[in-house]
Amino acid sequence: MINPVANLLGRLQGSQMTQGFNQAMGMAQAMSNPQAAIQQMMQNDPRVKNVLDLVNQSGTDAKSLFYQVAQQRGVDPQPVLDAARQSYDNFMNQFNMK
Numbered sequence: 001m002i003n004p005v006a007n008l009l010g011r012l013q014g015s016q017m018t019q020g021f022n023q024a025m026g027m028a029q030a031m032s033n034p035q036a037a038i039q040q041m042m043q044n045d046p047r048v049k050n051v052l053d054l055v056n057q058s059g060t061d062a063k064s065l066f067y068q069v070a071q072q073r074g075v076d077p078q079p080v081l082d083a084a085r086q087s088y089d090n091f092m093n094q095f096n097m098k
Contacts, residue, residue: 024095038052
């Protein structure tokens with residue numbers, strides 16, 4: 001029987017494996033410095049910067065803005081929060097950080 005982890009690692013070339021490892025380490029380090037994590041996310045994903053800009057322009061906190069936009073769009077915020085919590089839990093469990 002083929003070990004799925006070894007199979008995956010065997011398919012990854014050196015630079016891909018290094019990049020993936022560096023991303024995982026960056027995420028783990030971000031857990032201890034949330035502000036640095038947000039800065040990194042802003043650099044890597046312009047959508048994060050757009051969200052933070054929207055929060056800053058709104059004059060309110062992110063949580064209040066989230067609920068306000070959900071209400072304006074007729075979206076129940078609970079399934080969104082549940083999905084985010086599940087993703088967070090899965091991530092933490094992957095790295096035995098919980």
